[in-house]
Amino acid sequence: MTMRQIYETDLYSNRNPTWHEEDAPWKASHIEKIIHRNQLSFKNICEVGCGTGDILLNLSNAFPGVDLCGFEIAPQAYARAKAKERDPVRFFLKDFLQDSEDHYDIILLIDVIEHVEDYNAFLKAIKSRSQYKIFHVPLDLSVQSLLRGWPIMNLRANVGHLHYFYKDSILATLKDCGYRIIDHHYTASRLELPNQAVTSRLMRLPRRLCYAANRDLAVRVLGGYSLMILAS
Known part of the structure; x- marks a missing residue:
């Protein structure tokens, strides 16, 4: 079974029945923070891998008048998102790179690239599709996680992390x-x-x-952090 099939069947949904939607307000608050700090001007936001849609729904409250849309390949997550759809937030059960050619002001990739089998090709393909990209990437690699071993393997088995990053490696990947x-x-x-x-x-x-x-030493040694990144 490929990683994509895990999301398109019931396997991921059975292991993660809430699709982590309880974390959405917290993630949306950090997205709002980095947008405001950099004084971005935008009319629309697209989230690739939007899950149950709650990040976009939270952002719609923070940015009234902005069009928001989400793309999701997992039918179970999409069904939950579609049931909550309201103007100006729309959801699509589509592969963003295969089924859309639209361009956006901001694309969100929130806890996504660690799940993508060929993440370098994915990042290169998505780069031209928006002026700004906002990434949220878990920093799974730390001294304590490597010493214990099982935290990383649990992430692979339970939430589908295929790739593991620390701060410098994800920033270098994006630059590359x-x-x-x-x-x-x-x-x-x-x-x-x-x-x-x-x-x-x-x-x-x-x-x-x-x-x-x-900060950097604490994150690298003890872990427990992710990185929110604004890029163009």
């Missing part, structure tokens, strides 16, 4: 694919999201203390 990095910041998923595992809750204080002392 022709992107210009405009801005980026860490997001603390293991600190800020609810329903964390016991081990993550135990690591909250060490992560906070180390992060206050040296």
Whole structure:
């Protein structure tokens, strides 16, 4: 079974019945933050791999008058998104690169590229489709995750992560694919999201203390963070 078939069948949905929609307000807030910080001017936003659509629905409240659309290949996630569709947010059960030729002001790729088998080809193909791209990429590679081993393998088995990054490797990947990095910041998923595992809750204080002392070192050693990136 290919990775794409995992999303097009019931396999991913059975393992992740909420499609992580409970994380959408938190992710949308970080997208809003990087947009405002860079004073972007835009009329539309497209999310590739929009899941159940809740990120776009949250952004529609933050940016009234902006057209938003989401593309999704998983029928189960699309059905949930379509049921919540409201003007000016639209959802499509389509492969963005194969079934659309439209150009957008901003394309969102939120926790997507780690699932794509040939992510370099994907990044190169999508580059010309918008003025700006906003990525959210989990930084799965850390000293503690490599020492324990099983966290990375669990991500592969349960949520379909095929590729694993740390800050420098994802920024270098984007540059190699022709992107210009405009801005980026860490997001603390293991600190800020609810329903964390016991081990993550135990690591909250060490992560906070180390992060206050040296952000890059804390992320690389202890993990628990993702990277929000604005590129063109």
